[in-house]
Amino acid sequence: xxxxxxxxxxxxxxxxxxxxxxxxxxxALKWNSGAEETDEVDRHWAEEEKKIEQEL
Amino acid sequence: xxxxxxxxxxxxxxxxxxxxxxxxGWKGTKxxxxxxxxxxxxxxxxxxxxxxxxxxxxxxxxxxxxxAALFGMSILWLTFLNIFVGIFIAFVFxxxxxxxxxxxxxxxxxxxxxxKRLDSKFVQIFTGLIIIVFMPLYAGVVLMGAARFIxxxxxxxxxxxxxxxAVIVAIYVIMGGLKGVMYTDALQGTIMFVGMFLxxxxxxxxxxxxxxxxxxxxxxxxxxxxxxxxxxxRGWTAMPTFGSTFWWVVISTIVMGVGIGVLAQPQxxxxxxxxxxxxxxxxxxxxxxxxxxxxxxxxxxxxxxxNVFFYxxxxxxxxxxIAFLAADTKVGQIIPLFMSRYMPPMLVDFFFIAxxxxxxxxxxxxxxxxxxxxxxxxxxxxxxxxxESSILPTRLGILLTFILSVTLAYVLVxxxxxxxxxIIARGTAIFFGLCASAFLPMYVGALYSxxxxxxxxxxxxxxxxxxxxxxxxxxxxxESSVLGVCNALFxxxxxxxxxxxxxGKWSGVRQGFILWQExxxxxxxxxxxxxxxxxxxxxxxxxxxxxxDHCFKGI
Numbered sequence: 001x002x003x004x005x006x007x008x009x010x011x012x013x014x015x016x017x018x019x020x021x022x023x024x025x026x027x028a029l030k031w032n033s034g035a036e037e038t039d040e041v042d043r044h045w046a047e048e049e050k051k052i053e054q055e056l
Numbered sequence: 057x058x059x060x061x062x063x064x065x066x067x068x069x070x071x072x073x074x075x076x077x078x079x080x081g082w083k084g085t086k087x088x089x090x091x092x093x094x095x096x097x098x099x100x101x102x103x104x105x106x107x108x109x110x111x112x113x114x115x116x117x118x119x120x121x122x123x124a125a126l127f128g129m130s131i132l133w134l135t136f137l138n139i140f141v142g143i144f145i146a147f148v149f150x151x152x153x154x155x156x157x158x159x160x161x162x163x164x165x166x167x168x169x170x171x172k173r174l175d176s177k178f179v180q181i182f183t184g185l186i187i188i189v190f191m192p193l194y195a196g197v198v199l200m201g202a203a204r205f206i207x208x209x210x211x212x213x214x215x216x217x218x219x220x221x222a223v224i225v226a227i228y229v230i231m232g233g234l235k236g237v238m239y240t241d242a243l244q245g246t247i248m249f250v251g252m253f254l255x256x257x258x259x260x261x262x263x264x265x266x267x268x269x270x271x272x273x274x275x276x277x278x279x280x281x282x283x284x285x286x287x288x289x290r291g292w293t294a295m296p297t298f299g300s301t302f303w304w305v306v307i308s309t310i311v312m313g314v315g316i317g318v319l320a321q322p323q324x325x326x327x328x329x330x331x332x333x334x335x336x337x338x339x340x341x342x343x344x345x346x347x348x349x350x351x352x353x354x355x356x357x358x359x360x361x362x363n364v365f366f367y368x369x370x371x372x373x374x375x376x377x378i379a380f381l382a383a384d385t386k387v388g389q390i391i392p393l394f395m396s397r398y399m400p401p402m403l404v405d406f407f408f409i410a411x412x413x414x415x416x417x418x419x420x421x422x423x424x425x426x427x428x429x430x431x432x433x434x435x436x437x438x439x440x441x442x443x444e445s446s447i448l449p450t451r452l453g454i455l456l457t458f459i460l461s462v463t464l465a466y467v468l469v470x471x472x473x474x475x476x477x478x479i480i481a482r483g484t485a486i487f488f489g490l491c492a493s494a495f496l497p498m499y500v501g502a503l504y505s506x507x508x509x510x511x512x513x514x515x516x517x518x519x520x521x522x523x524x525x526x527x528x529x530x531x532x533x534x535e536s537s538v539l540g541v542c543n544a545l546f547x548x549x550x551x552x553x554x555x556x557x558x559x560g561k562w563s564g565v566r567q568g569f570i571l572w573q574e575x576x577x578x579x580x581x582x583x584x585x586x587x588x589x590x591x592x593x594x595x596x597x598x599x600x601x602x603x604x605d606h607c608f609k610g611i
Contacts, residue, residue: 002266002267002270003266003267003268003269003270003271003272003273003274003293004129004270004274004293005274005277005290005291005293005294006130006290006291006293006294006295008130008294008295009128009129009130009132009293009294009295012129012130012132012133012135012136013129013132015136015140016132016135016136016139016349016353017349019136019139019140019144019345020139020345020346020348020349021345022140022144022345023139023143023144023341023342023344023345023346024342024345024346026144026148026338026341026342027338027339027340027341027342027343027345028342030335030338030339030341031335031338031339031342032335033334033335033338034152034333034334034335034336034337034338035333035334035335036332036333036334036335038332041159041160042159042332044162045158045159045162045164045329048162048164049164049329049330052164052428052432
């Protein structure tokens with residue numbers, strides 16, 4: 001319980017740590033997956049986005 | 057005004073670095089889109105830190121940290137949702153689809169993505185208008201969080217602190233702070249991370265370790281019960297009494313409102329589109345999971361533990377009180393006051409820079425969203441002109457929403473006085489709740505369902521918005537009593553207010569565990585919006601196969 005007075009608060013404390021651990025494990029396992037080459041659609045989108053940024 | 061030299065040097069170094077990185081971004085290829093145009097990779101650390109800096113604002117640290125000092129560690133449930141929903145669910149389940157669909161539809165704003173996917177100009181304009189009208193509330197409370205810290209650290213009035221900070225933000229925006237230069241954001245995220253890490257370590261060390269620190273706070277439960285017991289407080293390391301006023305505020309407004317609302321934040325959804333591939337999103341999950349824990353997790357733990365410091369370690373000449381009373385019931389001042397009293401001055405000054413960074417990175421993404429909502433989503437869509445014509449409306453939009461945000465940061469404090477409620481946290485929660493109710497059903501439907509129809513999306517969004525607005529104006533007493541519409545029409549602060557008591561307050565109406573005037577709009581509006589979206593979609597005409605194939609290409 002780590003000195004916490006209520007099981008539900010202790011659960012929240014541990015779940016925060018557990019969900020962070022989940023993110024770390026997921027990110028580590030998938031660190032190199034999902035890589036894609038930038039295609040024409042992406043490039044067109046990025047050029048248009050750059051134009052919008054410049055207008056701001 | 058003590059020790060101003062060190063702080064001044066830090067501020068100057070920080071602003072110089074931001075200016076230098078901004079200049080490099082201006083001159084070279086340093087924004088996310090530049091990398092994509094050039095087909096280059098961004099270092100995952102740089103990208104994840106820049107995400108984090110946008111996610112977490114001063115309101116999360118100062119406002120919600122202060123709320124934790126009042127309500128206790130029960131709001132750690134929000135940190136759990138921030139990480140599990142705001143990072144894991146958002147990146148893994150929404151990020152990749154948003155990026156692919158956004159690129160195929162050539163959408164550059166959140167309203168534009170929804171408008172093109174749902175083939176509806178109404179959706180784009182409606183979403184844009186909600187951003188224009190309500191995001192200033194969120195930007196306002198972010199400014200308020202930073203101003204509160206400046207007020208306490210420099211010892212000036214809140215008005216002067218707000219003006220000072222608004223000027224810094226205005227200069228930052230004019231100098232190109234909206235361009236989302238990755239290294240600027242990454243620097244800000246890194247400063248925030250280091251600041252919060254040091255704060256956590258020092259707090260636990262000063263209280264004798266993790267378990268001892270928590271135990272000291274647990275031992276103070278009778279004090280909390282004596283002061284707030286009537287509202288359901290059972291101590292700072294316990295959940296509030298089920299169904300009590302505090303329970304509804306913590307669970308329905310703060311935890312659920314912000315925890316779920318993060319999924320439909322316009323300024324965050326567009327960030328998914330600026331990455332090159334799913335790999336970057338996967339990597340951001342790892343670093344984001346640690347970053348958010350270090351931000352809101354630390355703010356909430358330290359906020360709650362500040363009660364031990366204020367109560368058991370009184371400074372000379374000051375009576376020992378709980379945090380809420382030590383800060384004269386100004387919840388937004390608790391974290392700044394705690395730090396200035398109990399943390400080494402150098403850490404306070406470093407933290408000051410961290411908060412400056414947190415506010416600037418968040419505010420810049422907000423003004424980006426508000427400016428493009430005015431120019432691209434509303435003006436261009438209504439006038440049907442594309443390109444050059446929207447530059448002026450966009451810039452005017454940024455100027456007007458900036459003035460509105462600063463005014464709100466000033467007026468909210470005047471109206472609420474910040475007594476008794478954590479207004480910074482509530483302002484954020486209202487906006488997040490509204491986004492969840494109005495946008496989330498159609499956003500998820502747009503990304504995942506071929507069965508959602510235009511009518512279903514529109515009716516669902518309107519239901520979410522109208523029910524939220526009705527609830528804020530006539531039911532949820534915290535807001536309805538201030539907005540005054542209900543009082544003017546019906547002579548009471550909320551339609552569900554009971555009777556006027558001798559102490560000038562209104563009794564509540566309770567049905568079972570439901571305390572109606574404390575039920576957050578999200579609890580009613582969000583489920584209704586989901587139901588209406590589904591039911592209307594089942595009864596109305598679907599999109600053509602060609603449109604759907606175009607939208608879901610590559611997904």
